[in-house]
Amino acid sequence: MEITTTVLLWAFVLALILGVVATKTNFCTMGAVSDWVNIGDTGRMRAWVFAIGMSILGVMALSVTGVSDFTLVADNETASPPYLSANFAWPRNVLGGLMFGIGMTLGSGCGNKTLLRVGSGNIKSIFVFLTMAIMAYFMIFTNFSYDYFISWMEPAFIDLSNSDIDNQGIGSVIAHLAGADPESTTTITAAIIGGLLVLWSLLSKDFRSNYDNVLAGVVLAAVIVAAWWVTTGGIGQELLEEAEMMDERPYALGAQSFSFIQPSGHFIRWIETGFSRNMLTFALMAGFGVVAGAFLYSIFTKNFRIEWFASFKDFASHIIGGILMGIGGVLAMGCTIGQAVSGTSTLAMGSFLTFFAIVLGCALTMKIQYYKIVYEEEASFIKALVAGLADLKLLPNSLRKLDKI
Secondary structure (H helix, E strand, C coil): CCHHHHHHHHHHHHHHHHHHHHHHHHCHHHHHHHHHHHHHHCCHHHHHHHHHHHHHHHHHHHHHHCCCCHEEEEEEECCCCCCCCEEEEHHHHHHHHHHHHHHHHHHHCCHHHHHHHCCCCCCHHHHHHHHHHHHHHHHHCCHHHHHHHHHHHHHCCHHHHHCCCCCCCCHHHHHHCCCCCCCHHHHHHCCCHHHHHHHHHHHHHHHHHHHHHCCCHHHHHHHHHHHHHHHHHHHHHHHHHHHHCCCCCCCCCCEECCCCCEEEEHHHHHCCCCHHHHHHHHHHHHHHHCCCCCCCHHHHCCHHHHHHCHHHHHHHHHHHHHHHHHHHHHHCCCCCCCHHHHHHHCCEHHHHHHHHEEEHHHHHHHHHHHHHHHHHHHHHHHHHHHHHHHHCCCCCCHHCCCCCC
């Protein structure tokens, strides 16, 4: 069990670093979308995109040097989750991403931000976490997910292996279409996509000159890549081999990086099993690490603050947000970190699709909220929705009934 403990400690320490830095820099993916949608500031969005680009380049380096084995990420038996599965479950990515994006807006932050707020004394986020945890538990450990979602989505899934494509990585798909070597094509694709995302971020002087945004992007990318190194490198491979000889295999063992919806569901299961060691997962230890990092930074800087709901409406909004994040995050197989950074770092098509769906769900919800505040009773949900879609260039302006604000 020594190797298991080593992996879990890595998860905790790396996440603790992330918790400290994310709290210090006020890194927030919902905040990134809010800055962009409401005031046109792309600083935090560029930090997010910078982290994605650097993570892609980092994973490429691990793969090219042979330090890590990313074929593990395509197999249900060796990955948690299998981002590179040949089964392209795009309806999960779209609907789950939209639900998560809406939920994180109503709940004042994504899964990672919720944990950061918990560590900083925000009692509202404890309610969001518990609500999210209960829904994630039902999605992961009961038939709820299959009965209400997968059963009707499954016929639309695309099995890429029927076209002799090994996995849903963008490089593998391009290699198949071009008749090229998958390994070299994936390396070139990673270099191009990762490089362009980093370049787009660095082109902004506002991003380059903002120490907190640069620090957040660098550290997020570093801990994501380090987590991949731990779980797909020599340590992770040794753990998988050891697991084959265990009487009871630890839950959610395998190749993975950080994701912050799974920990909530695992937390409920851990309590349910009487704090079983087998339920001390990589994701759960990462969740503990983020909370610990936020707590330590808040105490050290004397910014630990107890915060309560402003009204019943505020309470209801946060609970609905927790419900949508718990369901959506598991359905989409990841969150703003789990899919939009960890998943995209592997070039999985589903991860990029989830990223776009989360941003769309979040941005549109903010637009609707804004129009309803400004126009009050005049702004019905439909009018606000159409105006928001027009603002995002997804509908023609001629269809709007509310003047642009």
